[in-house]
């Protein structure tokens with residue numbers, strides 16, 4: 001088993017192809033309706049990692065011909081101040097999608113701020129409305145990282161029916177929704193989190209493993225079932241994932257690298273949903 005080499009799941013290439021389609025769709029909207037798709041990005045404070053992520057999203061928008069409008073707010077902003085800003089963007093007809101970068105700071109009620117995003121502009125899939133639609137399998141915007149993970153699994157023809165999927169992490173924008181999407185595809189889903197007892201034994205049972213913990217190299221190759229499909233959603237300082245890639249690649253059949261796996265897919269889904277939000281506005285103003 002130790003000699004096996006996993007095939008890499010190339011998120012960079014798939015994200016590029018999805019974004020090319022989004023760019024063509026954005027161009028089509030501009031030509032037909034003289035409306036230019038626009039994503040508003042809201043950033044609270046100046047955390048360097050968050051600044052970098054938001055810049056990456058803006059740069060990717062620009063490349064795809066999607067306008068972005070950046071709204072920086074001081075770290076000291078109150079919940080009501082943030083809710084007011086997001087509500088104004090929800091009501092602004094020139095804005096089609098809204099991204100409120102997480103985390104917003106411990107003194108702010110993040111849920112209240114997310115809920116100020118109008119459902120038809122929730123291209124990051126963070127509102128209760130989007131979460132419920134996702135859970136019921138109804139149309140709506142998916143949470144971007146979980147949506148990107150499902151696209152990667154489909155691209156590599158991973159059959160999920162009856163498979164044991166183990167999700168490590170249960171955050172509202174990543175772990176919890178990705179488990180719901182896997183369940184919707186008939187996988188048998190187990191969630192692990194910080195209070196889980198006997199985590200390695202559960203991980204060893206996974207046919208499909210999603211690591212969404214936020215701890216560098218948290219998952220050891222020795223705990224990966226030979227032949228498993230490993231999705232590393234972790235993105236820790238220094239471009240290090242939540243899976244110990246060097247040991248894991250000898251056990252998995254398919255694995256996402258970090259960088260170049262899940263990260264680019266998150267942004268591709270965000271842009272795709274932004275263009276979709278703008279297109280929907282043309283049909284139902």
Ligand SMILES: NC(=O)C1=CN([C@@H]2O[C@H](COP(=O)(O)OP(=O)(O)OC[C@H]3O[C@@H](n4cnc5c(N)ncnc54)[C@H](OP(=O)(O)O)[C@@H]3O)[C@@H](O)[C@H]2O)C=CC1
Pocket residue numbers: 145168169170171172173174175192193194195196199212213214215233234235236242262263264266267
């Ligand atoms: N590539 C991308 O596009 C994205 C990458 N990320 C990355 O994914 C990772 C997770 O992000 P996010 O979900 O936002 O993080 P959160 O910190 O919100 O959630 C982490 C989850 O991991 C669980 N956890 C923490 N420590 C342990 C432990 N020792 N054992 C088991 N479970 C544990 C927590 O459990 P509990 O609930 O009990 O606290 C929690 O559910 C990060 O590395 C982040 O950078 C995130 C978003 C997008």
Ligand SMILES: Nc1nc(=O)c2c([nH]1)NC[C@@H]1CN(c3ccc(C(=O)N[C@@H](CCC(=O)O)C(=O)O)cc3)C=[N+]21
Pocket residue numbers: 053056099100101102103124126144145173235239258259260261262263264265266267
């Ligand atoms: N409301 C909200 N939605 C998010 O989607 C969200 C968020 N808040 N907060 C922070 C995390 C983090 N995140 C990443 C997106 C892309 C890469 C990405 O593209 N990474 C590249 C590397 C790019 C580089 O470093 O050069 C890669 O993995 O290949 C990484 C991380 C989205 N997040």
